[in-house]
Amino acid sequence: MEKLNLNPNLYSADDFYSELLAIHESRSKEESDTINARLILILANHIGDHDVLKQALQLASETTS
Amino acid sequence: MSSQRIYEQPLYPYQRNRDQDRKSPNRHPVVIVGAGPVGLTAAIDLALQGIHCVVVDDNDSVSWGSRAICFAKRSLEIMERLGCGERLLQKGVTWNLGKVLFDQRLIYQFNLLPEAHHKYPAFINIQQYWVECYLVERCQELSEWIELRGRNQVQRLEQFNDHVLLRLKTPDGEYTLEADWVIACDGANSTVRDQLKQDFVGRIFEDNFLIADVVMDAEFPTERRFWFNPPFNRGQSALLHKQPDNVWRIDLQLGWEIDKEQEKQPERVIPRLQAMLGDEINFELEWVSIYTFRCCRMEKFRHGRILFAGDSAHQVSPFGARGANSGMQDVDNLCWKLKLVLDQQAPESLLDSYDNERIQAAEENIQHSSRSTDFITPKSEISRIFRDAVLNLAEHQPFARPLVNSGRLSQPCSYLNSPINTDDVDDDLPSGVCPGSPLRDAPTGDGWLCEQAGGSFQLLCFDQADKEIHSETRKVEHLSLNTKKDSSGELAQRYLGKQKEGYYLIRPDQHIAARWTKYDPAMIHQALQRASGQTASVQWRN
Ligand SMILES: Cc1cc2nc3c(=O)[nH]c(=O)nc-3n(C[C@H](O)[C@H](O)[C@H](O)COP(=O)(O)OP(=O)(O)OC[C@H]3O[C@@H](n4cnc5c(N)ncnc54)[C@H](O)[C@@H]3O)c2cc1C
Numbered sequence: 001m002e003k004l005n006l007n008p009n010l011y012s013a014d015d016f017y018s019e020l021l022a023i024h025e026s027r028s029k030e031e032s033d034t035i036n037a038r039l040i041l042i043l044a045n046h047i048g049d050h051d052v053l054k055q056a057l058q059l060a061s062e063t064t065s
Numbered sequence: 066m067s068s069q070r071i072y073e074q075p076l077y078p079y080q081r082n083r084d085q086d087r088k089s090p091n092r093h094p095v096v097i098v099g100a101g102p103v104g105l106t107a108a109i110d111l112a113l114q115g116i117h118c119v120v121v122d123d124n125d126s127v128s129w130g131s132r133a134i135c136f137a138k139r140s141l142e143i144m145e146r147l148g149c150g151e152r153l154l155q156k157g158v159t160w161n162l163g164k165v166l167f168d169q170r171l172i173y174q175f176n177l178l179p180e181a182h183h184k185y186p187a188f189i190n191i192q193q194y195w196v197e198c199y200l201v202e203r204c205q206e207l208s209e210w211i212e213l214r215g216r217n218q219v220q221r222l223e224q225f226n227d228h229v230l231l232r233l234k235t236p237d238g239e240y241t242l243e244a245d246w247v248i249a250c251d252g253a254n255s256t257v258r259d260q261l262k263q264d265f266v267g268r269i270f271e272d273n274f275l276i277a278d279v280v281m282d283a284e285f286p287t288e289r290r291f292w293f294n295p296p297f298n299r300g301q302s303a304l305l306h307k308q309p310d311n312v313w314r315i316d317l318q319l320g321w322e323i324d325k326e327q328e329k330q331p332e333r334v335i336p337r338l339q340a341m342l343g344d345e346i347n348f349e350l351e352w353v354s355i356y357t358f359r360c361c362r363m364e365k366f367r368h369g370r371i372l373f374a375g376d377s378a379h380q381v382s383p384f385g386a387r388g389a390n391s392g393m394q395d396v397d398n399l400c401w402k403l404k405l406v407l408d409q410q411a412p413e414s415l416l417d418s419y420d421n422e423r424i425q426a427a428e429e430n431i432q433h434s435s436r437s438t439d440f441i442t443p444k445s446e447i448s449r450i451f452r453d454a455v456l457n458l459a460e461h462q463p464f465a466r467p468l469v470n471s472g473r474l475s476q477p478c479s480y481l482n483s484p485i486n487t488d489d490v491d492d493d494l495p496s497g498v499c500p501g502s503p504l505r506d507a508p509t510g511d512g513w514l515c516e517q518a519g520g521s522f523q524l525l526c527f528d529q530a531d532k533e534i535h536s537e538t539r540k541v542e543h544l545s546l547n548t549k550k551d552s553s554g555e556l557a558q559r560y561l562g563k564q565k566e567g568y569y570l571i572r573p574d575q576h577i578a579a580r581w582t583k584y585d586p587a588m589i590h591q592a593l594q595r596a597s598g599q600t601a602s603v604q605w606r607n
Contacts, residue, residue, distance in 0.1 A: 033447075037454035045464040
């Protein structure tokens with residue numbers, strides 16, 4: 001089973017983070033929700049591997065950790 | 066309305082029967098409760114195997130209004146075996162193209178792309194009342210075996226060790242009869258299920274749908290159109306689908322908090338439909354109804370001598386056309402088993418494989434139809450956000466299209482883990498027809514496989530080298546197939562792959578029980594024993 005990569009994997013973490021915030025800039029809550037949903041779907045398709053996705057869903061839903 | 070419609074006519078009017086005049090109840094091998102599509106199919110299947118049955122229905126006509134309209138390839142193949150397939154195909158509307166619209170935009174279209182070289186298409190549309198009408202006529206042709214009793218309502222039912230006692234109400238009063246076996250096909254509100262005090266649990270969906278069949282001479286193409294959030298039904302969904310005789314099915318989602326009686330009135334319905342179809346279209350209402358639905362099933366389909374099939378056993382949302390289609394497959398699975406048990410050629414426990422296999426099918430159907438429903442009618446704000454994101458992406462991004470779910474149309478169940486399968490010894494033969502799968506149709510050179518196979522256990526011998534048939538396997542009819550006679554090459558492709566010869570043991574319902582690349586009488590015998598429930602060590606897996 002492919003394992004979800006939880007080691008640092010973003011070459012330019014700060015760049016990515018600011019780009020992520022930038023696409024939400026001056027958006028309403030509703031628009032931002034839509035953008036996030038699209039982003040999740042686009043990334044999920046890119047990953048493709050169902051096992052990896054399931055581990056990511058699990059981790060994301062453990063909101064206390 | 067010009068003349069009386071087929072569903073307004075009594076097709077099997079009440080007639081007094083000899084059981085009503087008996088002092089003690091008459092015993093029948095099989096009583097079928099309910100003459101809907103499922104009960105009628107069961108009666109024909111049993112009759113063709115030489116079993117007498119009595120079908121009782123509290124009504125005397127076919128389904129009021131069309132209800133089910135999409136009939137799947139697998140159902141048509143079952144109907145082929147029962148002698149109604151071609152008639153349905155001729156009358157039905159064949160369609161392949163589905164369009165999905167979001168607001169006013171066409172965002173996606175799919176072709177059901179039926180693989181070439183099958184006798185029957187992926188789907189036809191035909192009114193449920195025509196299907197039932199043809200089935201009633203077929204029952205009447207088989208009247209030597211089938212007694213169809215109109216206006217005979219089951220009121221009470223009691224189960225004993227070796228029979229079931231039924232109390233029936235007729236226009237002439239009540240009478241009782243006994244049955245060795247009862248097939249309960251009495252629909253979603255099953256009296257038989259209530260009598261056994263069995264639960265029917267699952268999910269209820271808080272939504273109402275207006276369903277209208279309209280007659281119009283419109284130039285719309287023969288395709289399925291599904292709208293999410295169209296301008297004529299804001300925030301809801303809509304469906305347009307063609308049936309024979311210029312009848313069109315329109316399905317409009319209405320939401321939960323509505324006044325059902327009011328919404329059914331023509332003065333409410335007609336403007337809604339006009340808004341959808343456009344002002345210039347003239348139409349006439351044939352049938353209007355409002356429905357809500359649930360996805361549920363009984364925990365067990367076999368209760369001793371009572372077997373549940375169709376809507377009495379399970380119910381699904383209409384998205385995906387899985388109701389009548391799966392009910393027909395239930396009785397396709399059941400009848401040959403009941404025949405073997407009645408003939409004492411199999412233990413009663415074979416009937417537990419009906420339960421096992423068809424519960425698997427019901428679970429699949431419930432899962433698919435619940436998921437479609439969750440997509441079509443999002444239950445929370447976030448699920449609507451995701452749904453709309455999928456629809457918007459799908460317009461330009463092919464990756465999102467598989468996520469669009471306007472109903473996953475009925476596919477037959479493969480009983481892959483069934484305890485009556487014999488597992489493959491190697492993986493030399495094509496995976497699409499592994500044990501448990503339904504027969505995959507193909508041309509045989511002089512017709513179709515689905516015309517020649519089924520009705521009894523058969524050994525399909527593809528390009529057999531050894532012509533000799535051994536005595537132990539004579540119980541099984543051997544059907545010799547020469548793949549060279551099929552110029553399309555599909556028969557070889559579908560059943561042999563790279564192999565030179567192949568042997569498939571198929572059950573009377575055309576599902577594959579076992580297969581080999583060599584003719585081995587001992588293995589065939591063993592697999593036959595297993596498929597007819599005679600292997601003592603059979604473990605019922607779930
Ligand atoms: C709007 C709508 C659209 C649908 N579309 C599709 C579709 O496209 N494809 C599909 O496959 N399915 C579809 N379905 C589902 C389909 O109509 C049902 O699954 C199908 O009718 C079930 O058949 P049945 O024989 O089990 O039950 P029913 O058709 O309900 O028949 C039960 C029979 O039992 C009789 N009965 C009941 N109680 C008693 C009693 N006590 N004594 C004697 N007789 C009794 C009734 O009179 C009736 O004739 C749709 C359903 C709806 C509502």
